[in-house]
Amino acid sequence: MRRAAERRGSAWARRLRSADEEAGNAWLFMAYTLTALACATETVAKLGVAGGLSFADALCAFAFVGLLSFAAFRPVSGAAAALVWWMALCVAPVGLPSGMMLGALLAVGVLGYAHRGVGAIAAAAAVLVWACSRGGLDVGALLFGQGGSSTSAYDTATPSEPPEPSQPLEPSPEPSPQPGGHTILGAVTLNGVVPVLALFAGFLIGGVAARWGHERDRLESGLRLRRQRERAARDIHDYVSNDLAYVILRLDRDIADGRTVGADELRGLRAAAAKALGHTHEVIALIERGDGDEAADGDERMPGNRPAGMGEALRRQCEPWESRLRTLGFEGQTIIVEQPGAEIGGETRELLDGLLGELYANIGRHADPAGGYVLTVRLSPSGVDVALADTASARSPDALSSGTGLARYRTRIERMGGSMRVNGGEPNGGTGGEWSLAVTIPTA
């Protein structure tokens, strides 16, 4: 029994703790501290003055100040404690510095931020307690109908105001027993229950609204983060993993050859590894830079983006990939044809860029060097056609690929209204291991 209670207790403490961490921020810290300071100042100023606070009153008020200071560090638990203490003091026959109501209002706002329901209950309780004890509301009148003694009194400034329709808890407002109303810090005078009610409701709504705004911000930044992460994953896949797969394949070949590795080979491997490192740095920079604008980044990844001479630019771009495959023992062909009037948009260009890199890397990973490869690209006014034929390797080193590369491109291509068809690929299947791919990307 006790253990269960302890567990429940610790669960509550944990929830409070996490609520504290969620709500804590510099502005709230400042607000609490200022309120505590105002209360303390007012208490000290009124101490011993005729009609002011007694020593016992001041002690109670300083306890409240202490709770507010605690709340500056633990916003939610401090707010709850301060509010409970304030309500207790309201009921108790002690004099209170007027600034304490500010602290109570702040506490209600914070509780509203932490939990809407708890905040609303706290606000209702605070108003009710205050109204019954200090606000001059007669509970007897509330419970047993009108005609209580308190209606005989005052309220010179404000005529009776209509009750808040949204707050059925609240009876028709009763005037304040004190002539001149409740004055906070000597600056704001409140007459009757309604302004107090409105203040509490306002702080509550403010807290809830702040929470709502924060939630929205968090959702937005979460979305941004996810996009950025997807992009980073894509870049890591497109560049880094392809580079590394190439290095591994070359090492495999060297091991299989069994001869001593020459300086040229080492230099080639070093260059490939250095490129992988460079790409890793680029991806890290991208992740660190956060949501850098994608368009600028896209441009910088594809030099020579002029519509004219794009076939030539593409050919130049394919050369390093081809020579990579040559070093892996692939005798292949790349045929790039640019038709007059071919115009490729930036997005298509970027897609094509990545797709070609992916295809070349796939050849290295999955194709049999003896079977060679044929890659054709045609740029025409109606769009881009890419086709690839190679022979699937009997030993397909699956460790070098997670198999998500082409699927990702298929999704992107289909989103742009294009298509990707893949045929064959079984080393011992009916096609004799022939693997072919046909991609069509229409002009947007």
Next chain:
Amino acid sequence: MTMDGTDARGAVICVGVLDNDPYALKMLESMIVRLDPSFAIAWVTELGAVAISRCLSPAKRPDVLVTDMSLRDVPGTEVCRAIRTKTPRVGLVGITSYALDAFRDEAARCGAQALVGKTDLAGLALAIRGAAAGLASGTAFMDAVDAHVLLEDAALAAGGTGARTGVGALSAKERETLRRYADGETTKEIAAAMGVGVPTVATFERRALAKLGARSRAHAISICVRRHEF
């Protein structure tokens, strides 16, 4: 002339067919086997890349490739060039539903042995039979072996110019032709030795002279001697 063995006379001629249109492909497939009992369809495909890949694969290579010239993914001429640069062993027959003149010269340059209209069935049968033996149909076209030597040599020269001195660099075949002339061989002897036709040897010589800026064969040889080309 080296010919691709047994299929030249009487034996089965394996044909590969390339056309982007699946219906046209089906029609061509059924039409070609009806043209001649010795014709057999090895495979059909809609992709130029696949056709090139298969023609270069020793296991799947057909005797003749029949290709549409107006392909979607890659022009028929480029398919022909890619295959012919690598091998003389596949006869190339272009077909088109457009005017033949539009493609003829380019198809010839790219190493095709014939170009026929899609509706010219008799012409197609003749062209396939000729191409299976590596022979050209029509004066504009070259035999498969000659076309291969020319294209291969041009490809090597194009690939080499970057690394070597540029315009003046001779290809291996051009250098060999001049060297054989310098050794006193006749054009016929050179053609036989290099396994190409006489016109091909003449082409090598013409290109070599142009590259060296020479005014005659003797001039070209003397330039080569001075440059230690031999």
